[in-house]
Amino acid sequence: MGTTYKVPFLDLGGLHAELEEELVQVFRRALETSGFVGGPEVEHFETEFARFCSTEYCVGVNSGTDALRFALIAAGIGPGDAVVTVPNTFIATTEAITQAGALPRFVDVDAKTYNLNVAKLAEYLEHKCGRERRTGRLFDNETGRTVKAVIPVHLYGQPADLDSILALAERYGLLVIEDACQSHGAGYFSRKANRWVKAGSMGKAAAFSFYPGKNLGACGEGGAVTTNDPELAQKIRMLRDHGQAKKYYHDMEGYNGRLDSIQAGILRIKLRHLAEWNEKRRAAARRYRELFGADGHAVVMPYEPDWTWAIYHLFVVRVAQREEAMKHLGLVGVGTGIHYPIPLHLQKAYQYLGYKPGDFPVAEKVSAEILSLPMYPGLTNEQQSVVVAQLQQFAIELAADETREAAA
Numbered sequence: 525m526g527t528t529y530k531v532p533f534l535d536l537g538g539l540h541a542e543l544e545e546e547l548v549q550v551f552r553r554a555l556e557t558s559g560f561v562g563g564p565e566v567e568h569f570e571t572e573f574a575r576f577c578s579t580e581y582c583v584g585v586n587s588g589t590d591a592l593r594f595a596l597i598a599a600g601i602g603p604g605d606a607v608v609t610v611p612n613t614f615i616a617t618t619e620a621i622t623q624a625g626a627l628p629r630f631v632d633v634d635a636k637t638y639n640l641n642v643a644k645l646a647e648y649l650e651h652k653c654g655r656e657r658r659t660g661r662l663f664d665n666e667t668g669r670t671v672k673a674v675i676p677v678h679l680y681g682q683p684a685d686l687d688s689i690l691a692l693a694e695r696y697g698l699l700v701i702e703d704a705c706q707s708h709g710a711g712y713f714s715r716k717a718n719r720w721v722k723a724g725s726m727g728k729a730a731a732f733s734f735y736p737g738k739n740l741g742a743c744g745e746g747g748a749v750t751t752n753d754p755e756l757a758q759k760i761r762m763l764r765d766h767g768q769a770k771k772y773y774h775d776m777e778g779y780n781g782r783l784d785s786i787q788a789g790i791l792r793i794k795l796r797h798l799a800e801w802n803e804k805r806r807a808a809a810r811r812y813r814e815l816f817g818a819d820g821h822a823v824v825m826p827y828e829p830d831w832t833w834a835i836y837h838l839f840v841v842r843v844a845q846r847e848e849a850m851k852h853l854g855l856v857g858v859g860t861g862i863h864y865p866i867p868l869h870l871q872k873a874y875q876y877l878g879y880k881p882g883d884f885p886v887a888e889k890v891s892a893e894i895l896s897l898p899m900y901p902g903l904t905n906e907q908q909s910v911v912v913a914q915l916q917q918f919a920i921e922l923a924a925d926e927t928r929e930a931a932a
């Protein structure tokens with residue numbers, strides 16, 4: 525903080541400057557009408573975002589965390605249940621699980637995509653779960669909890685392998701709730717449907733976050749659930765609004781989890797630019813690959829299988845001596861981040877789950893090497909050249925040091 529970076533990690537200022545007049549209009553309109561919560565802006569945004577995601581329904585909520593939590597609760601997940609997810613995600617994924625009353629169970633990720641490893645999920649369901657003979661209930665052997673759902677996280681803007689996950693889920697009777705909080709507009713080629721589909725359109729429901737730094741970001745907090753299930757959508761509308769379908773008639777207890785109308789208005793304006801911004805991020809990702817060149821000087825590029833259309837919420841490389849690399853880049857004015865440094869199963873908050881180092885070796889190894897490089901639609905070629913030159917110089921010096929040490 526306080527440092528001015530030559531190449532900031534994220535630059536929202538440029539995007540907002542271009543849209544400033546339109547964005548300020550939203551606030552003026554809200555002041556004139558005193559419409560701050562709910563109302564037409566929220567409804568219009570919901571319609572437009574559902575269309576963007578190719579889903580029937582979208583319900584605007586206060587955050588991505590709310591979106592995940594409400595989707596789980598509305599889908600009937602609660603105390604006594606377990607929900608399977610990955611350890612290398614933002615804690616909101618598992619907070620939603622525990623706050624719905626359920627217990628998180630982890631499976632490891634793929635070494636190339638860093639997304640849920642479907643073979644590991646199959647192994648977990650086959651060997652670490654059992655079936656109650658009489659009821660058919662699927663339970664986690666270790667905890668006895670009923671395994672009801674799986675949350676694949678489309679990490680960094682790249683969809684997990686949904687066809688395979690959905691097929692497994694069907695076989696085991698699990699719900700799939702997509703954590704699409706980093707993947708607004710990302711594409712997935714469904715072999716089953718034989719066409720491209722949108723992230724957030726395939727599971728029972730999907731959660732999106734409009735935290736300012738996300739590809740579609742509010743100027744404050746925001747989130748949404750997308751689904752094709754009208755009953756689920758209706759339950760989520762009630763959950764976000766104190767369990768009421770009609771004012772002061774509470775069919776159940778809910779939450780204060782609404783999307784406010786100023787954020788909805790802002791999101792409507794920004795949504796019109798999202799496809800173009802995602803294209804720009806993809807172009808920047810291609811440019812990084814070109815600049816790093818074939819050998820990459822020991823910098824491992826993100827892997828994008830041909831069945832995904834990633835929208836690069838983050839551009840995450842892997843380097844040796846990550847902390848040193850990060851420090852070097854910071855000193856020369858390049859902002860970077862780590863998403864995420866400690867896998868959830870090793871976080872203090874989850875000590876009670878009883879996991880230990882070595883339980884998820886891929887997530888653990890990757891978390892020690894990943895480095896998120898600057899990525900946003902306005903990133904220039906010159907800025908990218910600086911990032912790459914600096915990181916390569918670091919890698920070359922590191923290799924020279926190692927050679928020297930080996931010779932000594």
Ligand SMILES: *Cc1c(COP(=O)(O)O)cnc(C)c1O
Pocket residue numbers: 586587588589590613614616617677703705706732733734735746747
């Ligand atoms: C951002 C994010 C969330 C939470 O969204 P908020 O709007 O900050 O509550 C959940 N999951 C993932 C993977 C995220 O990146």
